[in-house]
Amino acid sequence: MDSGVGAKSRRLLGAYVAWYVVLFGFFVAVSTGPATQRVVFGGLHRLLLFGLFLLLTGACFHVPRLFGFLVVVLVAYFVMPFFAEATLGLLCVLYLVGLALLGHARRTSNYVVLGCFLAGFVLLLVVLFPLVNLGTWRSPQDLDRLIRGSDPGAAGARSAIVVSLRTATVSTLVVLALGVPLAYFLVRSEFRGRAVLDALVDLPIVLPPPAAGLALVLLVGPDPGLGTWLRESLGLQLVNDWKGIVLAQVFVSSPFLVRSAMAAFRAVDPRLEHVSRTLGARPAATLWRVTLPLAARGIFMGCILTWGRAIGEFGSVSFVAEHPETMPVRIYTQFVESGVKGPSTTLAILMVMLCTVVFAGLHLLASRTIWRNVRTVWSVFGDSRRRPE
Numbered sequence: 426m427d428s429g430v431g432a433k434s435r436r437l438l439g440a441y442v443a444w445y446v447v448l449f450g451f452f453v454a455v456s457t458g459p460a461t462q463r464v465v466f467g468g469l470h471r472l473l474l475f476g477l478f479l480l481l482t483g484a485c486f487h488v489p490r491l492f493g494f495l496v497v498v499l500v501a502y503f504v505m506p507f508f509a510e511a512t513l514g515l516l517c518v519l520y521l522v523g524l525a526l527l528g529h530a531r532r533t534s535n536y537v538v539l540g541c542f543l544a545g546f547v548l549l550l551v552v553l554f555p556l557v558n559l560g561t562w563r564s565p566q567d568l569d570r571l572i573r574g575s576d577p578g579a580a581g582a583r584s585a586i587v588v589s590l591r592t593a594t595v596s597t598l599v600v601l602a603l604g605v606p607l608a609y610f611l612v613r614s615e616f617r618g619r620a621v622l623d624a625l626v627d628l629p630i631v632l633p634p635p636a637a638g639l640a641l642v643l644l645v646g647p648d649p650g651l652g653t654w655l656r657e658s659l660g661l662q663l664v665n666d667w668k669g670i671v672l673a674q675v676f677v678s679s680p681f682l683v684r685s686a687m688a689a690f691r692a693v694d695p696r697l698e699h700v701s702r703t704l705g706a707r708p709a710a711t712l713w714r715v716t717l718p719l720a721a722r723g724i725f726m727g728c729i730l731t732w733g734r735a736i737g738e739f740g741s742v743s744f745v746a747e748h749p750e751t752m753p754v755r756i757y758t759q760f761v762e763s764g765v766k767g768p769s770t771t772l773a774i775l776m777v778m779l780c781t782v783v784f785a786g787l788h789l790l791a792s793r794t795i796w797r798n799v800r801t802v803w804s805v806f807g808d809s810r811r812r813p814e
Contacts, residue, residue: 444482448499493520511558519546560774567771568778582772585755586779592667592751593736596674600682600731605724608686609712613695626684629677634740641673641745669746674735681734682727689723690716729787733780752776 482495497520501513526539571582611623629637645652645663655661663669693716701711717724739753747754752772759769 508558510561514557556777563771563774571771578768585750585752588749589736589752592670593732596671596735597728597732599675600679604679604683605686608683609690612687612690627680630680637676638741638744665746665748670742673741673745674738677738677741678731678734681730685727686724689720693719
C-alpha cells in the first residue's frame with residue numbers, strides 16, 4: 426500500500442519523534458534529579474525550557490548543522506550543568522572539526538583520520554577541559570582588578586608577572602647561548618661515551634622538581650660551599666634572588682632546547698656543509714651561513730618549549746628562591762592562604778591566558794613562510810659581510 430510518503434520522509438519523521446522522546450527524557454531526568462538541578466530546572470522554568478527546545482527543534486531539524494548545535498547545547502547544559510560553559514566550548518570545537526573531517530572521509534572513503542581525531546580528542550579533553558573550566562570561575566572584572574588594582578595583593582601579582590616574564594626570557598637566552606653549541610657538538614661528533622652524554626642531557630626531565638631544587642640549594646645555598654664563595658668573593662647572591670630563579674629554570678628547561686636543536690641539526694644534510702667547505706668557507710662561516718639558517722626554525726621551536734617550561738616551573742624555584750615570587754609560587758602561596766575562593770584562581774587564569782597568547786604568537790612566528798624569509802635575510806646578511814673581504 427502506497428501511503429504517499431517516501432522512505433526518506435518516513436525516516437525524518439521517525440527521527441523527529443525519537444528526538445522528541447529523547448528531549449522529554451532529558452527534562453524528566455532533570456526534574457527528578459538532584460535537588461540543585463530541580464531548583465534550577467524545575468517547575469515552570471522547566472516547562473518553558475522544554476517548549477523553547479521544541480520550537481528550536483522545529484526550526485532547526487531540517488538544517489542538520491544547526492540541529493547539531495542544538496544537541497550540543499542540550500548536552501552541555503543538561504548533562505553537565507555545573508560545567509556547562511566549558512563543555513559547550515569544547516563540544517562546539519569537536520562538532521565543527523568533526524563535520525569537516527566527516528565530509529572529507531565521505532569524499533575519500535577513508536575514515537581512519539576521523540577515528541584518530543575522535544580518539545585523540547579524548548586526550549585533548551583531559552588537557553583542555555580543566556583549563557577551560559578554570560576560565561569560567563572568574564569574571565573579566567576580577568582580572569581587571571588584579572591587573573590594575575591598587576591593593577597590595579594586585580601589586581604583588583603584577584610583580585610576580587614581571588619576575589616570571591623576565592626570568593623565563595633570560596633563562597631561554599642562556600640556554601640558547603649554551604645549548605645550541607652542545608646540540609651541534611652531539612650531532613656532528615663521534616667518540617666513546619657519546620651515548621652516555623646524550624642520555625645525561627635528559628636527566629633534568631626525569632628528576633623530580635623538589636630533588637632538583639634541593640640539589641641546587643645544597644650547591645649555592647647559604648651553607649659553606651660554592652654559594653658562600655660566590656657571595657663573599659664576587660658579591661653574587663643566588664638564593665632568594667632573581668638570578669637563583671634563572672639558575673633553577675635553566676636547570677629544568679635546558680633539555681627541551683637541546684633536543685629540539687639536535688633534531689634540527691640532524692635534519693640538515695651534512696653534504697651541504699661539505700659543499701660549503703669545498704667552496705672555501707671556514708667551519709665557523711659554514712655553521713653561521715649554512716647550518717644555522719637551515720636549523721633556525723627547529724631551534725626556535727625549542728626556545729618556545731624552553732620558555733614555557735621555565736615560566737611554569739614551581740618545584741625547584743620554590744626551593745631556591747621564595748622571593749621574589751614568580752607566578753607559580755604566588756599562585757601556590759595564595760592557594761594555601763585562601764583556597765580556591767582567594768586570588769589564586771584569578772592569577773592562575775591570568776597566567777593561562779598570558780601563556781596562551783605568547784605561545785600563539787611564537788608559533789605564528791615559527792610558521793614556515795616566515796622562517797623561509799628569515800633564511801633568505803640571513804644568507805644576504807652573510808654575503809654582505811663577506812664582500813668586503
